[in-house]
Amino acid sequence: MTAHPPTSVDTLLDRARAHLDRLAPQDAAAAAEQGAVLIDIRYGALRDRDGLIPGAHIVERNELEWRLDPAGGHRLPEVTGHDLRAVIICNEGYASSLAALSLHQLGLARATDVVGGFQAWRAAGLPVEHPTSVSVPARSIAG
Template sequence: MERNELEWRLDPLGSHRAPQATGHDLRVVVFCDEGYASSLAAESLRRLGLHRATDLIGGFQAWKAAGLPVLVPTRSAPHRRAPSRRHLA
């Protein structure tokens, strides 16, 4: 989910919420490349009342550096981004 959609897609009281945004107890983990933008995004979600929102410290780069699983896309399969209204962070 794009950063500019988080609040209106994850607000359980919003009219444009994602189907998974069923309550303020929803566990949301946001991440970005290095963890800076995701920290701000998690704080914004907590201000909406999503008290379990958090972020991945260090972002994707820290995940990868720790040797955790990473899927690398193959060249034979072109990357097609799903419409944002259909996927969730």
């Protein structure tokens, strides 16, 4: 394995975003109406505190690649091929950029994220649900 020279997370983020066609929250909502799959990678405490985007799939960041790999046995049912339009949403639009680039490396070239993340979605007045119970239980895929 070739070692990479040290860099900063800001540089990694800039490199990731150079490969993404990032979406404003309104554009992400429109993409979902046209068949894109919204993937919420925020951790449970944030979902409990701030709510959920109706129709978005909850996939914890540590399971993202397994759940969106079209060739994998643990994929979401909606993941039927590498042409999937996946829109990744984190809290503020940072981790989602790195996550979307990881999906590009799996061959999901149409994966992207939302500028400003969930907080921008909510600030734009887009739909948010506030569940009455605790966060959706995660299903572990790896021991």
